[in-house]
Amino acid sequence: MRVLIVNTSERTGGAAIAANRLLHALNNNGVEARMLVRDRKTSAPDVVNIPQSWKLKAKFLWERGVIWLANGLRREGIFQVDIANAGTDITAMDEFKQADVIHLHWVNQGFLSLSNLERILASGKPVVVTLHDQWYFTGICHYSSECEKYKSQCDHCPMLKGKCDLARRVFDRKRAMYEGHNITFVGCSRWMADLARQSSLTQGHLVTNIPNAIDTDVFKPMDKVAARQRHNLPIDKKLLLFGAQRITDKRKGFRYLAEACEHISMHHSTLPDNLGVIVLGGDAESVKETLSLPVYTVNYLSNETEIAQLYSAADLFVTPSLQDNLPNTIVEAMACGVPCVGFNVGGIPEMISHKQDGYIADYCDSIDFAQGIAWCLADSRYADLSRAARDNALTTYGERAVAHRYLEVYQG
Numbered sequence: 001m002r003v004l005i006v007n008t009s010e011r012t013g014g015a016a017i018a019a020n021r022l023l024h025a026l027n028n029n030g031v032e033a034r035m036l037v038r039d040r041k042t043s044a045p046d047v048v049n050i051p052q053s054w055k056l057k058a059k060f061l062w063e064r065g066v067i068w069l070a071n072g073l074r075r076e077g078i079f080q081v082d083i084a085n086a087g088t089d090i091t092a093m094d095e096f097k098q099a100d101v102i103h104l105h106w107v108n109q110g111f112l113s114l115s116n117l118e119r120i121l122a123s124g125k126p127v128v129v130t131l132h133d134q135w136y137f138t139g140i141c142h143y144s145s146e147c148e149k150y151k152s153q154c155d156h157c158p159m160l161k162g163k164c165d166l167a168r169r170v171f172d173r174k175r176a177m178y179e180g181h182n183i184t185f186v187g188c189s190r191w192m193a194d195l196a197r198q199s200s201l202t203q204g205h206l207v208t209n210i211p212n213a214i215d216t217d218v219f220k221p222m223d224k225v226a227a228r229q230r231h232n233l234p235i236d237k238k239l240l241l242f243g244a245q246r247i248t249d250k251r252k253g254f255r256y257l258a259e260a261c262e263h264i265s266m267h268h269s270t271l272p273d274n275l276g277v278i279v280l281g282g283d284a285e286s287v288k289e290t291l292s293l294p295v296y297t298v299n300y301l302s303n304e305t306e307i308a309q310l311y312s313a314a315d316l317f318v319t320p321s322l323q324d325n326l327p328n329t330i331v332e333a334m335a336c337g338v339p340c341v342g343f344n345v346g347g348i349p350e351m352i353s354h355k356q357d358g359y360i361a362d363y364c365d366s367i368d369f370a371q372g373i374a375w376c377l378a379d380s381r382y383a384d385l386s387r388a389a390r391d392n393a394l395t396t397y398g399e400r401a402v403a404h405r406y407l408e409v410y411q412g
Contacts, residue, residue: 003034211402264374265292277294334392337386340358
């Protein structure tokens with residue numbers, strides 16, 4: 001069986017990382033898979049990109065421009081939605097023609113347009129769609145927050161302030177596009193799959209859930225002292241790790257981590273003197289002064305062995321995200337034997353077993369988040385939490401298990 005995985009980027013962003021790992025998982029488990037991207041970052045032989053030209057940038061800018069105008073010339077929110085009005089036809093490429101199954105991942109920001117998606121569906125090939133966010137079953141948004149219009153009919157998107165009803169137009173186009181075609185929607189989490197089932201766009205199509213895969217031979221526990229020395233981190237402290245592609249993204253909830261650290265500083269007698277925070281990702285330096293605990297910033301890492309080493313340097317991974325699907329970061333941390341603390345939201349409660357391999361805090365409750373940090377770091381239970389985290393990753397997110405579940409979907 002030949003599978004073509006399609007994603008905007010080869011490496012940048014959570015969807016790209018997940019799609020790339022699935023590529024390797026499939027190829028290592030008897031499926032012939034290739035990956036087609038717009039933005040190629042490596043020379044991997046199983047990854048190919050669309051022909052590059054100045055038009056790619058123009059398509060991206062054209063889409064943003066239309067959204068900007070529809071938003072009443074406001075910049076706020078224009079990257080929270082996509083209208084897929086411009087893209088590239090991939091159906092004439094040899095990789096597409098040779099594939100038995102087309103597996104779409106995150107294809108936005110000028111890679112594939114609605115017209116391109118219509119051509120893919122019209123080809124008659126089975127299409128599998130992995131839902132890294134909500135875009136495929138909403139009008140134009142990636143995360144709907146409290147809005148539930150997608151359940152029946154998106155219109156007048158609350159994320160846009162202008163009078164042009166882009167959401168209604170795109171929603172209607174998607175409805176017509178999906179009708180009569182063989183599409184399987186796969187949520188990375190049960191939470192995302194449940195949301196998808198409620199959308200009128202997915203009615204008549206199979207919706208299931210399969211978690212993201214991870215190479216547990218790369219992401220594994222490593223010597224903590226050596227890992228800290230490699231990243232110039234203190235040996236004598238307990239270290240929390242917080243990471244995001246863009247730290248200042250409000251959806252990542254950094255303010256709640258700051259509040260939790262403040263609570264620990266004020267209400268825990270000994271822990272603050274022995275605790276620090278590693279901040280990984282874009283804009284890390286900009287938040288360094290906002291935490292009441294010592295902060296150690298690490299620039300964006302692309303090498304997976306170095307990333308795994310950084311997880312191993314930490315004692316606890318903290319993710320105060322306000323809305324998330326199935327964060328790769330939690331999977332990575334657990335595979336490295338690092339317990340996690342997160343809010344009871346999205347797919348996070350499916351990943352962290354409360355008080356077994358981490359702690360699930362009440363949503364937006366920074367005090368409970370702080371209590372979870374203190375609870376996990378207690379010497380009497382930490383080793384058991386760490387072992388359970390690793391076992392969870394091996395059982396749930398191992399390449400073989402995930403590849404076999406996708407193979408069942410491909411075979412129908």
